[in-house]
Amino acid sequence: MHGVWGLGLGRGKPWLPSRIAHKPKPLRQLTESFTPPKHYNDHPPFRRRQYRFLGTPPTSHKSPNITMSNVVVNVSSDLLWAITRNNSSYIVKRGVGNERVTFSKEPLNLTNKHSRKHSGLVNEKAVGVQANENGGVTLITKKSHEKYGSKPASLYDTTAFSKNKSQRKTYAAIVNRVAKKHYRPDLRQEAVARASAIKRSQRPVKATPASKPRGVKAKAAAEKA
CATH class of the missing domain: 3.30.390.110 (Enolase-like; domain 1)
Structure with a gap:
């Protein structure tokens, strides 16, 4: 007991090297099991250091606002x-x-x-x-x-x-x-x-005038009148 717990590592802590007790996971496993929050750019720089392994550059606090309205895509x-x-x-x-x-x-x-x-x-x-x-x-x-x-x-x-x-x-x-x-x-x-x-x-449609009888029809109409 004395040899295990009395090495100045603190009470209640096992005597194990840090490289064994806290073995880091591979980078590929970290990227697959963890994703950064949605508002990544809203986090201050000291909070974003833990996401550096994901490949997101933490150089600036605010990224440019890139939307489809200011991106012109040239298509033939x-x-x-x-x-x-x-x-x-x-x-x-x-x-x-x-x-x-x-x-x-x-x-x-x-x-x-x-x-x-x-x-x-x-x-x-x-x-x-x-x-x-x-x-x-x-x-x-x-x-x-x-x-x-x-x-x-x-x-x-x-x-x-x-x-x-x-x-x-x-x-x-x-x-x-x-x-x-x-x-x-x-x-x-x-x-x-x-x-x-x-x-x-768009021109107004004019009413078609009634045709007037001519010739024999006109004479017959006049006789009837």
Whole structure:
């Protein structure tokens, strides 16, 4: 008893070397059995020393706030088209067999055809023409993805044309925005055609006047009267 407990190691403590009594676990076993708390960066440095073996750098107390809003991911338009060509919620299929046609409900699709050229979801530069609630049309274009790619609310540029504006001025403004500034000159005709169709549909429908009898029918009607 004296030889075991009387070696100056403290009362009640067994006489065993520290390397045997407190044998550390392997690093791999520690990382698998222990995970740091959720708010790791909120802990002061002296509390975070015990987590150094997990590979988290404890150099700074606060880490930068990295979110998806300030991280811009550059994805090729061809890759997006390969993904959404046959899998998209905007696809509408009509017809059977060889007469089957695929349309698209994308807001920035001028012809509503599901194609690489007219797709407003895939192309970095897209044009859309929509009808206003009080008449007239609105031209919608995409801004630069490099500047506004992480800001969806500011990604689109809209220009409204009232119903009182003449058709020539409306079409000229659309051509200037789409073609003359080298934005999407290949969509000039489609943009003007869609704006013209919307303006035509907004005209009030006039009642068809009753046809007047002519010739023999007119003489017969006059005799009866």
